[in-house]
Amino acid sequence: MNWIGNNLPLIGERTLDHIAITAPVILLSFLISVPIGWVANRFTASRGIVLSASGVFYAIPSLPLFVALPVILGTGLRSPVNVTIGLTLYGIALMVRSTADGLASVDPDVTQSATAMGFSDSSRFWRVELPLAGPVLLAGLRVVSVSTVSLATVVAVLGVPTLGLFFTDGVERNILGEIWAGIVMTIVIALVFDVIIVQLGRLLMPWTRSSSAAVSRPGRRTRVVAPV
Amino acid sequence: MIEFRAVNKTFPDGTRAVENFSAVIPSRTTTVLVGSSGCGKTTLLRMINRMVDPTDGAIEIDGENIADVAAVKLRRSIGYVMQNSGLLPHRKVIDNIATVPLLKGVPKADAHRHALELMETVGLDLSLAQRYPAQLSGGQQQRVGVARGLAVNPNILLMDEPFGAVDPIVRADLQKETLRLQRELDKTVVFVTHDIDEAFLLGDQVIILEKGARIAQQGTPEEILANPASEFVADFIGADRGKRRLTVSSTAQPQGDDVVLIDAGGYAAGVISAPDGKLATGHSSPKSRSISNKTDQAGDA
Numbered sequence: 299m300n301w302i303g304n305n306l307p308l309i310g311e312r313t314l315d316h317i318a319i320t321a322p323v324i325l326l327s328f329l330i331s332v333p334i335g336w337v338a339n340r341f342t343a344s345r346g347i348v349l350s351a352s353g354v355f356y357a358i359p360s361l362p363l364f365v366a367l368p369v370i371l372g373t374g375l376r377s378p379v380n381v382t383i384g385l386t387l388y389g390i391a392l393m394v395r396s397t398a399d400g401l402a403s404v405d406p407d408v409t410q411s412a413t414a415m416g417f418s419d420s421s422r423f424w425r426v427e428l429p430l431a432g433p434v435l436l437a438g439l440r441v442v443s444v445s446t447v448s449l450a451t452v453v454a455v456l457g458v459p460t461l462g463l464f465f466t467d468g469v470e471r472n473i474l475g476e477i478w479a480g481i482v483m484t485i486v487i488a489l490v491f492d493v494i495i496v497q498l499g500r501l502l503m504p505w506t507r508s509s510s511a512a513v514s515r516p517g518r519r520t521r522v523v524a525p526v
Numbered sequence: 527m528i529e530f531r532a533v534n535k536t537f538p539d540g541t542r543a544v545e546n547f548s549a550v551i552p553s554r555t556t557t558v559l560v561g562s563s564g565c566g567k568t569t570l571l572r573m574i575n576r577m578v579d580p581t582d583g584a585i586e587i588d589g590e591n592i593a594d595v596a597a598v599k600l601r602r603s604i605g606y607v608m609q610n611s612g613l614l615p616h617r618k619v620i621d622n623i624a625t626v627p628l629l630k631g632v633p634k635a636d637a638h639r640h641a642l643e644l645m646e647t648v649g650l651d652l653s654l655a656q657r658y659p660a661q662l663s664g665g666q667q668q669r670v671g672v673a674r675g676l677a678v679n680p681n682i683l684l685m686d687e688p689f690g691a692v693d694p695i696v697r698a699d700l701q702k703e704t705l706r707l708q709r710e711l712d713k714t715v716v717f718v719t720h721d722i723d724e725a726f727l728l729g730d731q732v733i734i735l736e737k738g739a740r741i742a743q744q745g746t747p748e749e750i751l752a753n754p755a756s757e758f759v760a761d762f763i764g765a766d767r768g769k770r771r772l773t774v775s776s777t778a779q780p781q782g783d784d785v786v787l788i789d790a791g792g793y794a795a796g797v798i799s800a801p802d803g804k805l806a807t808g809h810s811s812p813k814s815r816s817i818s819n820k821t822d823q824a825g826d827a
Contacts (some may be wrong), residue, residue: 323646351591393656405615407609407610407612408609408612408613408614408615409578410612411606411608411611411612411613411614412612412614413577413601414572414575414577414601414606414608414684415601415602415606415625415626415629415674416598416601416626416629417598417629418598418603421629425615429616430614430615430616432616474620503616505615505617505658505660507617519697
């Protein structure tokens with residue numbers, strides 16, 4: 299365990315590297331999945347195809363993918379672009395299904411009433427369907443976040459600096475403390491990301507916690523109404 | 527005035543929902559489309575705001591063919607209230623009511639002020655303004671739905687079985703409110719229901735529909751009750767079930783100035799005023815039809 303005490307700055311540096319790689323991947327996975335998930339949900343014919351394709355994609359072993367991608371993209375093996383695209387593809391594979399499921403979970407009564415009110419197709423999507431798909435999107439994003447943080451350790455094998463380097467290096471040099479540092483910091487990042495995502499969700503979707511919270515909010519006229 | 531001219535609707539799956547429907551819905555009155563499930567009444571209603579476009583035929587509002595009006599613009603000018611309220615669950619009550627004004631670009635402060643006025647109009651406690659729909663009872667949600675339908679002060683209000691999902695007592699309350707609102711606001715209301723009692727209670731004009739939205743009978747509740755046009759209508763309004771035809775009970779003793787009425791099944795169905803043992807005549811207001819409604823709700827509850 300001496301190793302940890304002597305290498306705190308290095309642990310900090312690798313942790314930041316790890317965050318720098320994973321945070322954009324999680325964001326990109328989300329942004330790219332929204333239109334794909336929309337297509338999957340919008341047209342019955344595309345739903346099966348898109349969802350099975352994304353499912354199959356997730357089954358591709360990660361190492362060969364990271365080796366093959368530079369050949370296809372023309373980037374270097376250790377280029378951050380290669381790593382970002384590879385990880386994002388896995389993120390999308392997970393997130394597309396959540397997006398499609400989330401959009402499908404929106405009550406058709408609500409979308410119909412929104413249409414009847416005079417929402418145009420695009421405003422209905424952005425202002426009604428996407429927000430209401432939020433809870434399912436959030437659940438999906440939490441999985442993507444954890445999966446990305448853990449998967450990003452693999453790219454250390456390519457020599458890209460992440461917490462995964464502590465695994466390869468620790469195994470090679472037989473330093474148990476180094477391996478432990480990598481494991482613990484990976485879990486810490488995953489937990490912190492999860493907390494951030496959940497808090498963002500609470501902030502952006504106040505209605506999801508309203509049913510219990512606001513009724514008993516103190517200082518207001520509390521006329522408790524039984525939900526029908 | 528809304529006019530349907532030889533309107534047909536065949537859905538892509540081949541269902542003929544509407545067959546050659548023609549009717550005039552006069553302004554500032556309530557017209558009720560009533561029929562069993564699948565008779566095409568909701569399809570007719572949704573044609574008025576272009577949620578459904580007819581396969582052929584035309585629908586005109588004040589002489590203008592609505593096919594020539596952009597659907598989104600048309601919908602923003604017509605109030606729509608639906609079953610289960612269809613409120614946006616992620617928006618507070620006040621924002622739900624202000625939905626269409628906000629879509630049309632009315633400043634938020636103005637839209638909210640107007641929304642609060644509408645809450646009073648429909649009899650909602652203003653303390654509910656900051657709640658989310660899920661925190662309201664079914665009856666309150668329906669009132670919010672009505673307030674939202676009125677938010678742009680539309681000439682036309684479409685109501686699609688708005689009280690179908692609330693319990694009978696709340697429904698009676700909402701029906702009363704609807705009558706009051708109609709007296710106060712003077713809108714052209716097109717109301718869809720499968721409940722003939724609701725139709726007779728609310729409708730100035732009632733259109734009874736058979737499958738394919740074929741008109742079985744069209745007229746005032748009084749006309750239809752007095753002269754059912756067909757076996758189907760008679761059956762539908764319950765005439766032959768004896769629910770409508772009430773007779774003075776020969777066995778029950780008059781209670782004070784009231785005489786007990788029984789239906790064909792022999793069940794007590796209501797009372798009629800009979801001061802000094804004589805039936806009151808000549809003073810029956812048109813709203814006396816609500817007597818039959820009362821009996822039905824007693825049966826429901």
